[in-house]
C-alpha cells in the first residue's frame with residue numbers, strides 16, 4: 222500500500238483582487254514507503270501548495286488524500302492533531318520558521334509536549350538531546366537561541382524539530398534553497414542518511430533540477446497546478462517527453478557541464 226495517495230486534488234485561492242487562482246488543479250499521485258518524490262516546477266506552479274495539502278496544513282477544495290491508508294480529509298481536528306507527529310514538514314527559511322525567543326531545547330521539545338508522547342521532563346530532554354545529536358548538534362546548542370546559529374545550524378534545528386516525534390513522512394519544502402552550496406550539500410547528505418536510518422518517506426519540493434536528480438527516486442513536473450510529467454527520476458530527467466520539462470531543463474542547464482564525479486560531490 223502506498224504511504225501517500227492523492228486522487229484529483231484541487232485547491233483554488235482568491236487573489237487580493239478577488240479573482241480565483243487555481244494553485245493545484247486535479248493532481249493525483251502515489252508514493253511508496255521509503256521513497257523520495259521530487260516535485261519540480263517554476264515559481265508559482267503550485268509546488269508548496271501541494272506539499273501543504275498533502276499534510277492538510279491547508280484544506281483542499283476537492284479530491285482524496287490518503288496517508289498511511291487514512292483519508293485525512295475525513296479526520297476530525299482532534300484525530301488529525303494526534304497523527305500530526307507522524308507527518309511533518311521542514312520549511313525553506315529556517316530562521317523564519319523558528320521562534321527567536323525560544324532556546325533550541327524549547328523549540329525541539331515543543332512537538333513532544335504537543336503530542337504528549339514523552340511524559341517526564343527528563344525523558345523529553347534525553348529525546349531532544351539524542352535528536353539534536355542525530356542532526357549533528359551537540360548538547361552545547363541546547364540553551365542557545367536561533368539568532369546565534371548559522372543558517373545551516375538553524376536548518377538542522379528545523380530538521381530535529383521535525384524528527385523528534387519519529388515521523389514516517391516528511392515534506393521538505395525547498396529545505397536547502399536559502400543555504401550556501403557547501404552547506405546545502407551537507408544537509409542533503411544528512412537528510413539522505415536519516416532517510417535510510419529511519420525508513421522515512423520524503424516529498425521534496427524544489428525548483429533545482431540537479432538537486433532533485435541526485436536526491437529523488439521519482440519526480441513530478443508541475444506546471445500551472447497540474448502534473449505534466451511523472452516517473453522515475455532517471456527516466457524523466459534523462460529523457461523528458463514533454464516540451465515543458467525540456468524547456469525547464471534547458472533553462473536550468475549549468476553553463477559548464479559537470480562530470481559525473483563532480484555531480485556526486487555536489488550532494
Ligand SMILES: Nc1ncnc2c1ncn2[C@@H]1O[C@H](COP(=O)(O)OP(=O)(O)OP(=O)(O)O)[C@@H](O)[C@H]1O
Nearest residue numbers: 234235236242244263264265266267268269270271
Ligand atoms: N494563501 C494564498 N492566497 C492566495 N494565493 C495563493 C496563496 N498561496 C499560494 N497562492 C497562489 O497559488 C499559486 C501557487 O503558489 P505556490 O506557492 O504553491 O507555488 P510554488 O510553485 O511553490 O512557487 P514558489 O517556488 O515560488 O514557492 C501562485 O499563483 C500563488 O500566488
